[in-house]
Amino acid sequence: xxxxxxxxxxxxxxxxxxxxxxxxxxxxxxxxxxxxxxxxxxxxxxxxxxxxxxxxxxxxxxxxxxxxxxxxxxxxxxxxxxxxxxxxxxxxxxxxxxxxxxxxxxxxxxxxxxxxxxxxxxxxxxxxxxxxxxxxxxxxxxxxxxxxxxxxxxxxxxxxxxxxxxxxxxxxxxxxxxxxxxxxxxx
Amino acid sequence: xxxxxxxxxxxxxxxxxxxxxxxxxxxxxxxxxxxxxxxxxxxxxxxxxxxxxxxxxxxxxxxxxxxxxxxxxxxxxxxxxxxxxxxxxxxxxxxxxxxxxxxxxxxxxxxxxxxxxxxxxxxxxxxxxxxxxxxxxxxxxxxxxxxxxxxxxxxxxxxxxxxxxxxxxxxxxxxxxxxxxxxxxxxxxxxxxxxxxxxxxxxxxxxxxxxxxxxxxxxxxxxxxxxxxxxxxxxxxxxxxxxxxxxxxxxxxxxxxxxxxxxxxxxxxxxxxxxxxxxxxxxxxxxxxxxxxxxxxxxxxxxxxxxxxxxxxxxxxxxxxxxxxxxxxxxxxxxxxxxxxxxxxxxxxxxxxxxxxxxxxxxxxxxxxxxxxxxxxxxxxxxxxxxxxxxxxxxxxxxxxxxxxxxxxxxxxxxxxxxxxxxxxxxx
Amino acid sequence: xxxxxxxxxxxxxxxxxxxxxxxxxxxxxxxxxxxxxxxxxxxxxxxxxxxxxxxxxxxxxxxxxxxxxxxxxxxxxxxxxxxxxxxxxxxxxxxxxxxxxxxxxxxxxxxxxxxxxxxxxxxxxxxxxxxxxxxxxxxxxxxxxxxxxxxxxxxxxxxxxxxxxxxxxxxxxxxxxxxxxxxxxxxxxxxxxxxxxxxxxxxxxxxxxxxxxxxxxxxxxxxxxxxxxxxxxxxxxxxxxxxxxxxxxxxxxxxxxxxxxxxxxxxxxxxxxxxxxxxxxxxxxxxxxxxxxxxxxxxxxxxxxxxxx
Ligand code: NA
Ligand code: NA
Numbered sequence: 034x035x036x037x038x039x040x041x042x043x044x045x046x047x048x049x050x051x052x053x054x055x056x057x058x059x060x061x062x063x064x065x066x067x068x069x070x071x072x073x074x075x076x077x078x079x080x081x082x083x084x085x086x087x088x089x090x091x092x093x094x095x096x097x098x099x100x101x102x103x104x105x106x107x108x109x110x111x112x113x114x115x116x117x118x119x120x121x122x123x124x125x126x127x128x129x130x131x132x133x134x135x136x137x138x139x140x141x142x143x144x145x146x147x148x149x150x151x152x153x154x155x156x157x158x159x160x161x162x163x164x165x166x167x168x169x170x171x172x173x174x175x176x177x178x179x180x181x182x183x184x185x186x187x188x189x190x191x192x193x194x195x196x197x198x199x200x201x202x203x204x205x206x207x208x209x210x211x212x213x214x215x216x217x218x219x220x
Numbered sequence: 221x222x223x224x225x226x227x228x229x230x231x232x233x234x235x236x237x238x239x240x241x242x243x244x245x246x247x248x249x250x251x252x253x254x255x256x257x258x259x260x261x262x263x264x265x266x267x268x269x270x271x272x273x274x275x276x277x278x279x280x281x282x283x284x285x286x287x288x289x290x291x292x293x294x295x296x297x298x299x300x301x302x303x304x305x306x307x308x309x310x311x312x313x314x315x316x317x318x319x320x321x322x323x324x325x326x327x328x329x330x331x332x333x334x335x336x337x338x339x340x341x342x343x344x345x346x347x348x349x350x351x352x353x354x355x356x357x358x359x360x361x362x363x364x365x366x367x368x369x370x371x372x373x374x375x376x377x378x379x380x381x382x383x384x385x386x387x388x389x390x391x392x393x394x395x396x397x398x399x400x401x402x403x404x405x406x407x408x409x410x411x412x413x414x415x416x417x418x419x420x421x422x423x424x425x426x427x428x429x430x431x432x433x434x435x436x437x438x439x440x441x442x443x444x445x446x447x448x449x450x451x452x453x454x455x456x457x458x459x460x461x462x463x464x465x466x467x468x469x470x471x472x473x474x475x476x477x478x479x480x481x482x483x484x485x486x487x488x489x490x491x492x493x494x495x496x497x498x499x500x501x502x503x504x505x506x507x508x509x510x511x512x513x514x515x516x517x518x519x520x521x522x523x524x525x526x527x528x529x530x531x532x533x534x535x536x537x538x539x540x541x542x543x544x545x546x547x548x549x550x551x552x553x554x555x556x557x558x559x560x561x562x563x564x565x566x567x568x569x570x571x572x573x574x575x576x577x578x579x580x581x582x583x584x585x586x587x588x589x590x591x592x593x594x595x596x597x598x599x600x601x602x603x604x605x606x607x608x609x610x611x612x613x614x615x616x617x618x619x620x621x622x623x624x625x626x627x628x629x630x631x632x633x634x635x636x637x638x639x640x641x642x643x644x645x646x647x648x
Numbered sequence: 649x650x651x652x653x654x655x656x657x658x659x660x661x662x663x664x665x666x667x668x669x670x671x672x673x674x675x676x677x678x679x680x681x682x683x684x685x686x687x688x689x690x691x692x693x694x695x696x697x698x699x700x701x702x703x704x705x706x707x708x709x710x711x712x713x714x715x716x717x718x719x720x721x722x723x724x725x726x727x728x729x730x731x732x733x734x735x736x737x738x739x740x741x742x743x744x745x746x747x748x749x750x751x752x753x754x755x756x757x758x759x760x761x762x763x764x765x766x767x768x769x770x771x772x773x774x775x776x777x778x779x780x781x782x783x784x785x786x787x788x789x790x791x792x793x794x795x796x797x798x799x800x801x802x803x804x805x806x807x808x809x810x811x812x813x814x815x816x817x818x819x820x821x822x823x824x825x826x827x828x829x830x831x832x833x834x835x836x837x838x839x840x841x842x843x844x845x846x847x848x849x850x851x852x853x854x855x856x857x858x859x860x861x862x863x864x865x866x867x868x869x870x871x872x873x874x875x876x877x878x879x880x881x882x883x884x885x886x887x888x889x890x891x892x893x894x895x896x897x898x899x900x901x902x903x904x905x906x907x908x909x910x911x912x913x914x915x916x917x918x919x920x921x922x923x924x925x926x927x928x929x930x931x932x933x934x935x936x937x938x939x940x941x942x943x944x945x946x947x948x949x950x951x952x953x954x955x956x957x
């Protein structure tokens with residue numbers, strides 16, 4: 034079920050549920066950011082096509098399209114994680130009933146935590162070594178976009194996923210169900 | 221190392237871990253157990269490398285084109301057109317299901333849009349006219365395999381980038397095999413209809429055919445525009461994807477069926493699907509780095525050459541291997557790991573990279589219709605409201621025509637290569 | 649000990665052969681104490697990623713243009729600015745000057761990455777040509793020419809200054825672009841013209857020596873310091889010999905390729921570039937004035953210029 038459908042009972046559950054709703058909304062915000070990136074890519078590329086017959090081109094269009102593509106992927110990371118857009122195979126877990134689902138819930142959370150902690154742990158090393166600029170992605174003042182700006186959405190998403198996974202662990206201990214994608218087979 | 225990698229990945233997936241996290245975790249574990257446990261900064265660094273790939277910018281637009289068709293009513297028109305053409309045949313709506321997918325394939329680059337959008341219409345129509353729900357859902361999944369073979373195709377874009385083959389060439393190579401899969405499925409349906417009772421429909425009148433053709437025609441010319449503009453060099457593959465989207469939007473406005481809400485949903489679905497694919501790619505590239513630096517592909521090639529030097533035997537092994545992998549690993553990560561790993565072998569046995577690309581594309585696509593990872597099965601069981609296990613059983617016999625085409629194209633490479641060689645000239 | 653060497657080039661390309669030759673020589677001259685494992689085809693990533701791996705000591709050598717080191721020392725980004733040098737020897741003197749050494753020292757301070765030996769030893773290209781579908785007889789022929797360029801600010805502005813109509817296009821789209829007359833010409837190392845089949849659509853090949861290029865053997869300082877005296881000597885000897893081998897191989901390959909293309913109908917000419925060098929001086933002085941281009945760069949260019957007798 035999604036957080037909207039859940040009704041909390043205890044004060045702890047109410048607090049966690051509020052946090053859950055907030056994280057869910059934040060996922061929506063990141064989804065919007067990803068949509069925006071995709072829309073910009075669409076518009077920039079369409080502009081390139083339209084201008085070509087007139088022998089007009091701007092060399093910064095393509096590099097910026099790449100930048101927005103990178104940001105689309107990295108902003109989308111948190112959005113798709115929180116909004117449960119990735120595929121999960123549950124037939125094996127379901128076979129073991131509620132215990133199976135609970136056990137695999139922990140496995141998922143732990144795996145998620147390990148992955149994002151590794152990414153965040155390497156943040157200083159990556160920022161220290163990713164020097165220079167993204168060629169051609171010029172900013173209004175004439176300078177080019179620093180390379181570091183490319184990975185920042187990845188680290189932001191990783192940090193928020195960390196929070197989301199920790200929250201699910203807390204929910205587990207508070208006896209709250211996990212968020213799962215809606216499914217209505219055989220209705 | 222390869223064992224840790226595949227073992228962890230498959231194990232985690234079976235333990236209900238989301239695919240992107242599973243591949244990330246498998247990558248982390250492999251790094252920690254390798255000589256590079258102190259070089260973890262490679263992971264975020266290579267994730268950036270993975271998404272910073274120019275040719276992959278075509279991916280979202282070929283996904284979006286399919287979503288837009290569903291949002292603009294073009295999908296319904298394709299279905300009506302196919303229905304007017306083959307609806308009167310034995311098991312007519314099943315034939316319509318296959319033919320619609322072939323037409324839809326010319327604009328959409330992903331199987332998911334076929335299963336989710338077109339599939340919903342097909343299954344509803346089939347159930348209403350008396351087909352069993354599991355049969356309807358099964359033929360929908362089986363025919364969705366056509367989408368990523370007939371250009372445009374997200375999977376072929378990814379392969380072209382991995383194998384350093386031109387996207388144009390891969391697109392042309394996929395056309396004939398894609399049509400063959402459609403024909404094979406139609407033959408299968410016809411054979412089954414000869415000893416099994418399926419509902420029938422009256423033949424469409426001439427005026428119905430004319431009316432639906434007018435609409436169907438607009439959908440039919442789209443692939444010509446997309447393919448043509450890439451072939452004649454007016455646009456890049458990414459731009460062709462944008463053209464396809466713009467064309468769908470124009471059709472939607474022309475028919476007055478595109479609402480802002482519909483457009484926004486298509487955009488959001490595309491962004492999310494792209495993010496899932498790209499994050500999987502990002503982690504896979506990090507994993508690929510580790511495989512490359514430990515020279516796993518070369519070692520695998522050496523070991524296989526020691527096993528057999530017969531190309532036909534190797535191809536048979538390859539087929540079995542790809543199908544097995546396709547069952548447990550989704551197409552994108554499977555390709556990302558397998559293609560760079562297998563390329564030294566492919567080159568070594570003198571197999572054309574274009575040929576191999578179509579083999580692996582179709583081989584892995586079959587995996588969308590097989591458990592446990594059959595994404596197509598999940599989607600149609602969702603949109604068709606059928607239990608997963610029932611679709612899975614119903615789809616099993618339909619895998620036969622798919623396997624038949626796969627074996628055919630594997631041992632007759634000319635089916636794949638003659639069209640690109642004809643149009644683009646032989647590969648240098 | 650084994651060093652990892654990353655390259656962008658395929659094994660069977662001329663540069664790929666030079667790298668393998670270098671690896672073989674190293675093994676020979678160090679008596680097997682140091683072996684070099686070559687990773688071709690960007691297997692370990694693109695430039696920025698590999699430089700980061702080089703910095704971290706995961707990779708020990710990266711064989712690519714020195715220009716990519718600009719992220720540690722911006723002056724190095726100007727090495728392939730068009731028509732700065734009078735000729736090859738001028739460029740060589742410049743590259744071996746104390747000014748350029750100073751920049752390499754700065755990069756070494758910053759990132760622990762340094763060039764192995766003489767930075768001009770391994771030749772790339774071996775020279776640059778303009779391939780066009782219209783004949784270009786002199787510098788004036790560039791006026792109004794629709795010229796393909798990659799997304800590089802300096803290159804675009806420079807060719808714009810020379811009068812060309814610059815159009816950016818990905819490298820892989822150039823063939824189609826010329827055949828559709830979207831662009832009329834492209835600059836390329838002569839070694840790539842035939843393999844990209846540019847001569848089929850643009851039969852006029854004009855040597856213009858836009859700039860000279862070497863393949864930088866960028867080395868991780870720590871790994872280099874850790875080598876024993878003899879290994880270091882063997883490595884440097886292998887590098888010097890690989891340089892000689894590269895010059896011979898590159899020119900032989902280019903001559904053969906040009907002969908083949910001429911036989912197939914192409915025309916090969918050499919352009920007098922001194923008017924272009926002259927015309928660019930104003931451009932570079934303006935760049936120095938605005939602070940984009942270090943004045944030291946222009947000073948070193950002047951200092952190393954051959955004095956008229
Ligand atoms: Na398609
Ligand atoms: Na279908």
